[in-house]
Amino acid sequence: MNQLSESDKSRLISFIEESELDYEVYENVVTKFNATSCDGIKFFFYTFNEQYIIVKYDKNKDNENPASQAYEYFYFQNLSQVLEQLSFYDNSIPKSYWSNIADTCEIGFDKDNYNESWYEEFMKDDFWTTEDCDSHKTIVYSNPNYKPELKSPYNTLHEVSEINELVYTKVDKLYFEIHPISCRKKNESYLLKLSCSNDDKFRDYINYTVNTKKGLKMLLETIFKSLEPFKVKS
Numbered sequence: 595m596n597q598l599s600e601s602d603k604s605r606l607i608s609f610i611e612e613s614e615l616d617y618e619v620y621e622n623v624v625t626k627f628n629a630t631s632c633d634g635i636k637f638f639f640y641t642f643n644e645q646y647i648i649v650k651y652d653k654n655k656d657n658e659n660p661a662s663q664a665y666e667y668f669y670f671q672n673l674s675q676v677l678e679q680l681s682f683y684d685n686s687i688p689k690s691y692w693s694n695i696a697d698t699c700e701i702g703f704d705k706d707n708y709n710e711s712w713y714e715e716f717m718k719d720d721f722w723t724t725e726d727c728d729s730h731k732t733i734v735y736s737n738p739n740y741k742p743e744l745k746s747p748y749n750t751l752h753e754v755s756e757i758n759e760l761v762y763t764k765v766d767k768l769y770f771e772i773h774p775i776s777c778r779k780k781n782e783s784y785l786l787k788l789s790c791s792n793d794d795k796f797r798d799y800i801n802y803t804v805n806t807k808k809g810l811k812m813l814l815e816t817i818f819k820s821l822e823p824f825k826v827k828s
Contacts, residue, residue, distance in 0.1 A: 595647060596640060602673055606673070606817070609680070614808040616632040616687075616806070617632075617637075617680065618780065621823075631687065632689065633687050635650060635683075636653070637698055639676065645667070645669050647667060648670070648679060660710065681782050682792065691804060691810075691815050692786075692804040692809055693802065694747055694801065695801045696801070701775060702775065703729060703775060704775065704776035704778060705729055709777075713733040728772055733772045734770070734771050737769075739768075739826050740762060740768035740824050740826070741766060741768075743824040744763060744790035745761065745762045745802065746800055765790060768821060769788075769823075770789060772786050782810075784807075785802070786810070788801075788802070
């Protein structure tokens, strides 16, 4: 079996990046060219007799039982089919790109990998602004055309009803902040603070930690889609 050509490697890497697939690509003097999925599966790529071959390696099978079939072989007619298979596998993995967090005080900041232009691709309209913090820029979205009903899952400032349930607050605008935690390529992380109160001085937030640019884009899409019923009709 032959290694992929440099042009095929370049096309594969570009496809992973442009499609925002969750693979890490490795190649060095010890490791052959491979793409490792977020669940730890390694995919090696070869050509033989005008076919493309993916060798799928599952280290967990090796660890559990060295005699097991840790390697699987898949044959394809062209590189496009290889790329389709990579996309199919990545999309089949259950993933969680964000989670709620109660205490944001312990969240650090990766100053070594900070990128001054990290926010530019997220600011799509005039409702976005930037604010300067000590070591980075924060972006803020504030839009009075949305008036959602929100509640904090951690009950920091919200009222509680007689039956001990959190009371929703109808906020006078959709307001959230995005803070970069790390801008390290393909391992980006962010803090999104969604305001769920009308007090500009003592804001109550629903806080999310978010992994990767892809995850942040998906969370923003989810927020706007879920709040569409609360958008004021002009």
